[in-house]
Amino acid sequence: MILVGAVLAHYLSYDEAVSQNILQKISSVTELSSPSLSVAYYEPRILFYDKAYNPAYPQMLPLNRMDFIYEK
Amino acid sequence: MKNSLFLHFLTLLLFKQKSKHIGAVLISVIIIFLLSTVLFISSSLQHSILCTLKKQADFTVSRIEAGKAVNTPAEWVEKIMEINGVSKVAPRVYGRYFFAPRGNAFLVVGIDFFDEQNNQEMQLLLKNLNLKTFLSQDSMLVGEGVKNFLKAHYFTDDFTFKTPKGSFKKVKIAKVLPKQSNLIANDMIILPIDVAREIFGIGEDEVTDITFNVPNDAEWDNIITKLHLMFYDVRVIEKREVKKAYENLYNYKGGLFLILYLVTIVTFILILYQRYSMVYSTERKEIGILRAIGWSIRDILKLKFYENLTIVMVSFILGVVLAYGYVFILNAPLLSQIFLGNANLSNSVTFVPVVKFGLLGSIFFFYAVPFLAAVLIPAWKIAVTPPKEAML
Numbered sequence: 001m002i003l004v005g006a007v008l009a010h011y012l013s014y015d016e017a018v019s020q021n022i023l024q025k026i027s028s029v030t031e032l033s034s035p036s037l038s039v040a041y042y043e044p045r046i047l048f049y050d051k052a053y054n055p056a057y058p059q060m061l062p063l064n065r066m067d068f069i070y071e072k
Numbered sequence: 073m074k075n076s077l078f079l080h081f082l083t084l085l086l087f088k089q090k091s092k093h094i095g096a097v098l099i100s101v102i103i104i105f106l107l108s109t110v111l112f113i114s115s116s117l118q119h120s121i122l123c124t125l126k127k128q129a130d131f132t133v134s135r136i137e138a139g140k141a142v143n144t145p146a147e148w149v150e151k152i153m154e155i156n157g158v159s160k161v162a163p164r165v166y167g168r169y170f171f172a173p174r175g176n177a178f179l180v181v182g183i184d185f186f187d188e189q190n191n192q193e194m195q196l197l198l199k200n201l202n203l204k205t206f207l208s209q210d211s212m213l214v215g216e217g218v219k220n221f222l223k224a225h226y227f228t229d230d231f232t233f234k235t236p237k238g239s240f241k242k243v244k245i246a247k248v249l250p251k252q253s254n255l256i257a258n259d260m261i262i263l264p265i266d267v268a269r270e271i272f273g274i275g276e277d278e279v280t281d282i283t284f285n286v287p288n289d290a291e292w293d294n295i296i297t298k299l300h301l302m303f304y305d306v307r308v309i310e311k312r313e314v315k316k317a318y319e320n321l322y323n324y325k326g327g328l329f330l331i332l333y334l335v336t337i338v339t340f341i342l343i344l345y346q347r348y349s350m351v352y353s354t355e356r357k358e359i360g361i362l363r364a365i366g367w368s369i370r371d372i373l374k375l376k377f378y379e380n381l382t383i384v385m386v387s388f389i390l391g392v393v394l395a396y397g398y399v400f401i402l403n404a405p406l407l408s409q410i411f412l413g414n415a416n417l418s419n420s421v422t423f424v425p426v427v428k429f430g431l432l433g434s435i436f437f438f439y440a441v442p443f444l445a446a447v448l449i450p451a452w453k454i455a456v457t458p459p460k461e462a463m464l
Contacts, residue, residue: 003390003393003394003397004389004393006397007393007396007397010396010400010401010425011396011400011425011427014400014424014425016424016425018252019120019252019422020120020123020424022197022250022252022253023120023123023124023252023253023255023256024123024124024127025193025196025197026124026197026253026256026257026260027124027125027127027128027256028193029183029190029193029194029197029262030166030181030183030257030260030262031128031129031162031164031283032164032166032179032181032256032260033121033124033125033127033128033256033314034256035117035255035256035318035321035412036179036215036217036254036255036256036257036258036259036260036412036419037412037413038217038258038259038409038412038413038414038415038416038417038418038419039413039415039416040175040177040415040416041168041170041175041176041177041416043415045168045177045179045259046166046179
């Protein structure tokens with residue numbers, strides 16, 4: 001009962017607005033909202049914008065059809 | 073049968089056989105704790121990320137070359153502004169700076185500190201930030217993860233970037249971003265847009281990409297068509313696509329755990345069923361005696377139902393409460409790394425309490441029904457046999 005009471009008190013008293021406000025301000029200033037995933041440098045950091053490279057050969061960029069089409 | 077007597081007998085039975093129930097309660101608590109923990113983390117992260125997305129521009133435009141995003145010409149900003157229905161067109165300069173000695177990377181974001189809105193937001197965010205001092209020399213704002221990393225590598229006051237031209241750029245660490253922003257800014261470095269250009273070797277006529285808003289939703293598809301007609305080497309990303317990507321990211325991880333949970337719960341229920349259906353002489357004897365003294369099959373099933381419902385309720389409440397404490401009070405040490413990764417800078421996020429009661433109801437339902445069935449079916453099988461046979 002004490003545990004349930006403590007959890008209820010925490011849930012009801014938590015001020016969500018403060019942290020949401022800070023997150024929104026950072027997002028508004030930087031225009032970036034992607035979660036700060038702790039990923040290796042060859043993995044996408046900005047979700048949806050970056051492409052994942054081959055984790056086995058991080059230096060090797062992916063070859064795709066467009067590479068051949070635009071090759072000079 | 074009077075209810076008070078029944079309850080008294082049920083309580084006595086529970087306390088008398090508590091050693092028998094402790095094992096089931098313990099396993100149930102662990103299973104519910106793990107599942108609730110994962111669901112709490114994923115729903116909290118999803119909630120926070122989707123809230124930050126509200127402040128994002130509706131569209132992002134970048135130039136593509138050979139299938140890859142490359143720097144976008146700055147002149148596109150003016151061209152996009154000319155499209156009717158478009159507002160708040162803003163260039164972005166950002167990228168990842170690779171710190172070769174340790175194999176870590178920072179997200180460097182250049183912003184225009186002279187922009188009135190940015191200026192106001194910054195003043196609200198960092199109350200003691202003196203912009204005059206900040207802009208008088210090359211300075212930057214760093215996320216908590218970056219600060220800890222730089223401190224560990226003896227960069228306490230400033231950090232020296234290596235530019236693509238081979239020169240070095242020393243930038244002062246002016247302030248650390250608030251801890252509450254770790255979810256999006258842990259590995260972030262915010263500095264004036266000119267300094268960011270210099271670090272990445274981006275010319276004055278280029279930007280990383282361009283963002284803009286289209287207040288009228290009905291115009292969205294029309295604007296995309298116009299952009300594709302205007303530029304042939306363009307990639308347009310809509311906010312609604314990004315939103316879907318964020319939702320899927322944590323749904324996927326939550327879903328993965330849900331599958332593991334299902335495997336675990338099925339195993340647990342099978343063990344429980346096997347245990348109760350085994351010919352336990354005490355169990356059989358107990359039911360046989362109750363039948364012999366005049367209890368009906370219904371009464372016996374009622375007793376077993378309430379006995380196990382108590383176990384289910386206790387396990388469920390304990391599991392959920394412990395999970396809540398672990399995630400929202402202790403901030404999920406260890407498990408949060410599954411969701412946030414651990415390959416770059418370490419990140420400690422404060423989770424916003426988000427409890428979806430519908431989801432908890434579903435967990436209870438999927439846990440309680442098989443549990444009760446696994447106990448009641450064998451009990452019913454014994455109860456329907458004649459008392460004399462059951463006690464043999």
